[in-house]
Amino acid sequence: MENELDLLVKIQGFDYEVKEAKARLTQLPKEITRLEKEIETKEEDLKHSETRIQELKKTYKLKELEIADNEGKINKLNTQTFAVKTNEEYRALLNEVEFLKKGNSEVEDEMLSILEEEENIENSIDKSRTEAKEYVDTKKAKIDDLRNECESMQEKQKTAEAKLEDNLAKLPNDLEELYGKIARVRGTAVCMITNNTCTGCYANLTHQFLNELKKRNKILLCGNCGRILVYTEPNK
Numbered sequence: 001m002e003n004e005l006d007l008l009v010k011i012q013g014f015d016y017e018v019k020e021a022k023a024r025l026t027q028l029p030k031e032i033t034r035l036e037k038e039i040e041t042k043e044e045d046l047k048h049s050e051t052r053i054q055e056l057k058k059t060y061k062l063k064e065l066e067i068a069d070n071e072g073k074i075n076k077l078n079t080q081t082f083a084v085k086t087n088e089e090y091r092a093l094l095n096e097v098e099f100l101k102k103g104n105s106e107v108e109d110e111m112l113s114i115l116e117e118e119e120n121i122e123n124s125i126d127k128s129r130t131e132a133k134e135y136v137d138t139k140k141a142k143i144d145d146l147r148n149e150c151e152s153m154q155e156k157q158k159t160a161e162a163k164l165e166d167n168l169a170k171l172p173n174d175l176e177e178l179y180g181k182i183a184r185v186r187g188t189a190v191c192m193i194t195n196n197t198c199t200g201c202y203a204n205l206t207h208q209f210l211n212e213l214k215k216r217n218k219i220l221l222c223g224n225c226g227r228i229l230v231y232t233e234p235n236k
């Protein structure tokens with residue numbers, strides 16, 4: 001029959017594996033969500049520049065229409081000047097033409113600054129697109145890795161749980177219960193001893209007690225923390 005102490009050590013190993021897998025499985029979805037968020041932000045930034053270009057193009061077209069509209073008005077006014085009867089009317093028409101021309105020149109200035117801004121964005125957007133693609137691809141690859149890790153971790157958990165269960169079944173009922181109880185309270189139920197200290201609570205063990213442990217023929221608990229102590233050879 002397998003030594004109960006060795007069996008306990010083995011059980012604790014599987015117990016750890018299960019716990020580690022569970023902890024990692026809690027962490028992984030959070031990491032994936034974080035990466036997805038980063039991708040989203042990057043794509044939004046890029047979309048913002050693209051939207052701005054569209055806005056500028058639209059505004060530019062409106063300004064062009066405004067100018068054409070004013071030109072039409074100016075032409076009409078110029079034609080009217082031939083028909084006026086008084087100097088006063090004539091001056092009034094010219095004033096109106098001047099006003100419209102001045103307006104158009106302002107609109108043209110605005111169009112220039114629109115073109116300038118558009119050009120600036122266009123110049124940097126190709127680089128931004130390339131950078132964003134690289135950034136997103138890298139993050140997506142990382143997400144794939146994490147998803148794969150998730151799957152293998154689930155597999156690992158299942159395997160460790162099965163082994164844990166198998167080995168727990170090999171223990172006498174009262175020992176299985178004791179193990180479970182200490183593990184629930186202390187986290188670690190079994191402590192390996194190589195010198196004269198409990199590795200769970202660092203309490204010193206007496207020589208007499210250590211000699212008893214070295215015999216490895218019964219279940220002995222730490223007098224301080226209550227964990228199961230297992231003596232192992234220092235080089236083992």
Ligand SMILES: [Zn+2]
Pocket residue numbers: 198199200201202203222223224225226227
């Ligand atoms: Zn202890």
